[in-house]
Amino acid sequence: MRYLLLGILAASAGATAAMAVQQAPQVVEISVERFSFTPSEFRVKAGAPVEIRLRSDDTDHGFRIVGTDINVAIPKRGKGVATVTFVPPQAGKYVFECSKLCGAGHGFMRGSLIAE
């Protein structure tokens, strides 16, 4: 009986750990400055959450994924990190861009999230 109980506990712990591993989002850290995102292209799994962490090295910027409702403010240098979680519903290319006018070269601030 004791062995049966231990076996059930071990199986439960294993299942819980597996679920945690399954649900842990992929994390992508992006450095932001006038006028680029680094990296400006990255790959994620379609249908799985990706946690995007954005840190500015200068002024405040914005992060908008075109065609979705994702649009967050990125605080100025030293003022923190913007974190956004996105679940690409399907495979494909999702364009992102700076959504806060940040200078003469603001228009160059674009990138791609590729969901596979």
Next chain:
Amino acid sequence: MTKAVVSLALISLWLVVLVPANADAQASQPTPPVAAPERTTAVSGYMDFHFNKREFEDGRLDFHRFVLLITHRFSDRIRFVSELEVEHALVEGLEEAGELELEQAYVDFLLSRRVNVRAGMLLVPVGIINERHEPPTYYGVERPFVDTVIVPTTWFDVGAGVFGEFGKGWRYRAYVMSPLNAREFTAEDGLREGIQKGSDTNIGRPAVTGRLEYVGVRGLTVAASFWTGRSGFEFRPRFDVPVSLGEADIRYSRDRLELRGQFARVAISNAGLLNDAMGRAVGVDPNVASGLRGFYGEAGYRVISGASYGDVGVFARYENFDTQFKMPSGYLPLTQLDRDALVLGATYWPDPDIALKFDYSGIRSRNSTIREPNSFNIGLGWWF
């Protein structure tokens, strides 16, 4: 060259026409939920307020730049960007006072990551400063000398072209633009006065410019750019003044450290003919060189970073700039225009978008008789 322009225009038109086709092709694949199209207009800007004290002269206070940027998004694929600048606070007709300049006013047609089309008033994509010149982004009250007399920032004109990104962090732009007017070239300021500034420009033989840069590593930008055009269109009888500029630059910033370097070289063909023609026209030979060259290296370090009252950085920059680097046959260089500068200073950022700057600029030339004045400068610049 005219064929090249026509070809570029046709390619641009084809690309614009292609957008809906591509969009349709993409639409046939699974796509994310589409939000309502945004129609947004944004206004931002920057200001630059200076105190300059040149050796042997009284100090000067100057509201150097008042710049407004206005952008508008027509759709996710079409947007408008503009930059309007008042220099030296005052604009007077026929006076050597300030300037009101439309430095940018273009429409982007966003087609794909690799290829997009841009047309209107454009910044020439040459050098570190010309496209990235908000005061908090660079050390020093005034822009580097190399970015003033070798690369004539802010260098803008009308044109059209393509831009995009490929691979892991490679970006490019390639534009066809109005050429420089060689009749305005000078010995001291090189190409600077030759910019047509989009005002009823001569486009008989358009110039071509481009830039390739790598931004794939955090904090690093490595780039090379060029500009080439024919600039003798104002002379009768007409003769060619081919002008070419080649440039390379690097910028690296990580945490508290920032390093920069830039090299630029200008070649002016038929400079002898140009000097003869201008000498006949105005009675004074301008002694325009056939070659200009400049380079600089700069190191900056934030000695205070992340404090509640802001950041403090110190910097040193060495520059060499010579607008008489190579002379046409029969001409001697004005050696006072072969100059070195050592600029030392500090910047205090109470906010990342506000920069209070101090620097001391020591200049030496190859001429032992004519001494270049050193200067002490204070600047307050901000972005909003």
